[in-house]
Amino acid sequence: MNDPKTGDILIHWEETMKKLLKLTSAVALGAVLGTAAVAQELYAPNLAYRTGPFAATGIPLMNGQADYLNMLNARDGGIGGIKINSEECETGYSTEKGVECYEKTKAKAIVTQPWSTGITLQVLPKTNVDEIPILAPGYGFSPMADGKVFQWAFNTPSGYWDAASMILQYLQGQGDLNGKKIAFLHLDHPYGKEPLPLLEKKAGEMGFELVPIPVGLKEMQNQSAQWLQIRRERPDYVVMWGWGAMNAGAITEAVKTKFPMENFIGVWWSGHDADVKIVGEAGKGYKSISWSFPNPDAPVMADIKKHVVDAGLTQSNEEEMSGVFYSRGIIISAILAEGIAAAQAEFGTAEINASQLRWGLENINMTEERIAELGLDGMVPPFSTSCSNHTGHSGGWMLEWDGSKFVKASDHLMPDTSDYAELIATKAGEYADANAPWPTNDACEG
Amino acid sequence: MFYRTAGQFKTSYKADQALFPVRQDAILLMVILAFAWVVFPLTASEFTFQTLLIPVLIYALAAMGLNILTGFAGQLSLGTAAFMGVGAYACYKLITIFPWMNPIVAIMLSGIFSAGIGVAFGIPSLRIKGFYLAIATLAAQFFLVWLFEKWAWLYNYNASGAIQVPNIEMAGVWISGPQASSITQYYVVLAVVTIMTILCINLTRGTLGRTWKATRDMDIAAELIGINLMKSKLTAFAISSYIVGVSGALFVFMWRGAAEPNLFDIQLSFRVLFIAIIGGLGSIMGNYLGAILIVGLPVVLNIVPSALGIPISSATVEHLNIMIVGALIIFFLIIEPHGLNQLWRLIREKLTIWPFPH
16 A cells, blocks of 8 residues: 555545535525525425335336426416426435425425324424425324324325225125124334324224235235135135235235235235236135226326327327326326415415415315316315314225226225214324423314 | 655654654644634635535544554454444434433444444354354345334334434533534534544554454464454454444534435445545554545546536536546555555655755
8 A cells, every 4th residue: 555656546536525625515506596596496305216125116106296396387387377387306305305305405395294194193292393384195194184283294185084984884785794804904103103092992882803915125025824714714805905015915915815905905005006916816806995986088187198298298108198007197296286266366475485375275175176177087076174174084985906007996085084083183292292492272162 | 845854863762652653643633624624614604514524524433443453453344334323223222212411422422332243242252263254244234224123113213214414402502403503513523523533543653453454464373372263353443433322423413404314324334434444454543544435536536627618517527427436546545555555654654854865
């Protein structure tokens, strides 16, 4: 190491580093100054995950979200005459990156869309201090329905307890659940445990036996032990709360162990076309509850095709666009757009801020007529939110895999919210107590 | 020239044994401390605090704990994340059982639980070495994370299975929880990390540190010259786990705000191990350099394209980021397999004798 050459290299290297350092500081300065510039747009960032282990499910959702807002920008010049900047911040589904994205975007953002339960858990208490609405459609924490306690959080149009309630209702319709056995196959993670309090309560009331079967994050792709247990227990139904690789793992394992697919029901995140496509015909009869449905004939799809796909602005493809998850992305953006429009109408300004958007999201009224007006026919059930109800409890449809795509297998199902209104209030109260001082919305009457 | 040591005469043993016998080192450290204590807090934005300053300090502390064990005492451990988890859960239980407890005291106490568990899992090190010991610590990693999931008492029977940091006040200022401001949390972390670093530097220079190094370099020889291997290895496990536990408590209480069991998964262990290896095993400063490279660099790289106005999608940036950081790690390890700390030592040596290479 003592030859002059190495020394030169090192000194040269040090100089390069110095230059780099200068460059980075200049860049950092530029970033600070750059954010100061005011742009005529609404900044609605999305904490997307197009990389990492969950990318396969993330990409169609993100594409649907982006395409809908891009379509509004191209067709109507945005919402209320102002363009929407739906920039993505990549998290790779990692909580650390998610918080980084939240910090990066919160200064200008009118909304935050955290996307993973882990990120939601971290960001939820912060949004209450930073006063930014958090939009978590169909995920997050079920007690977020209590808008008085969770002023800034929205899990419109349906929460996990709605899903559990609708699934039980559907199963009851197939024959009395009394004396039956339901295996609850779930990811061993805050997300998977979410419906347990309600399922346990209903098991006592309806007289069925609940067998919770957790799947660890490391066992997602190899569930032979869990399915061995299912074979031994011989449950009448298997209800699944799965995500990512766990869905495909469970469905292939169910086919392998010849579990009757018509008795296998997943939550909406377990209804991804690609997961069932792996088994194709063998997956026929597999069901998934959902608050969104792909309708290729809806006017919105034609508009997206005209303004986004033909203009070359999409990252999606034909096959993906016919799937459940892409259309769910569209619905999510449509909910956000409705919230923005409601706030603009109320406050008489196009450039709304975060707290005005909060009002907007609390006053969404998605009637059948409005859904038709937006061109979303048959893609989402009608619902409305209020200051005390941040979920809207839209209900949903039971979807069934027909061998090549999901079709509706039931009429519009509505959850029995009175079943868990008390549970929501208790859990929300517990959360507020644990995080005291936690400001609540006492002005809300509803 | 820049680092001329000529003329700095030592006239007493005390001066010769000082922490920084070379004046420039002391000046450089003062500058760094001034930056850390005054300049950064005055200039940093919320984003910088949350994504650069606080995490770099906490990861550096965790790596320092691991470095005591692996770098100084030569006992390879793959269970760092689990020991961080023990610290975090212990702190959570202390705070929820004794709500009147000072949060900083709770953080410091939580390390003791981690130290106890570290010693328990360190006992196999008396019989097994090297890779075999790594496997034994891997057992700690899996067992403890499993325990965090299954033992509901640890997370107060919370339905989601996660722990949430409550808002805690100290002397009228919010210290933890969502109400706390980043600058307060930064100062708490900085104070703890500074104290721990001073402690570590002195420990590794003293009798204990020499005992550890002897054990690391050749344990049979160490035993022959009268070193009690059991004491040496178990103190290394205890002190290392203590520091790692404190870093875990800071990790959740001063930074993340909430934690689920799989946060303390093996990826975190590897991350800390990489910081220690890239920074330089057997060094204190290396931990900081490693943490800056592994934790700080990706954040900076992420903002470069948007700051320069280059239109790339954020997913592409993420892919590029992974490639660049990966390439840099390989680059640094090829240039200097002994880590960034050794690189700095070489630079310093060259500067001392510059412009006359020998």
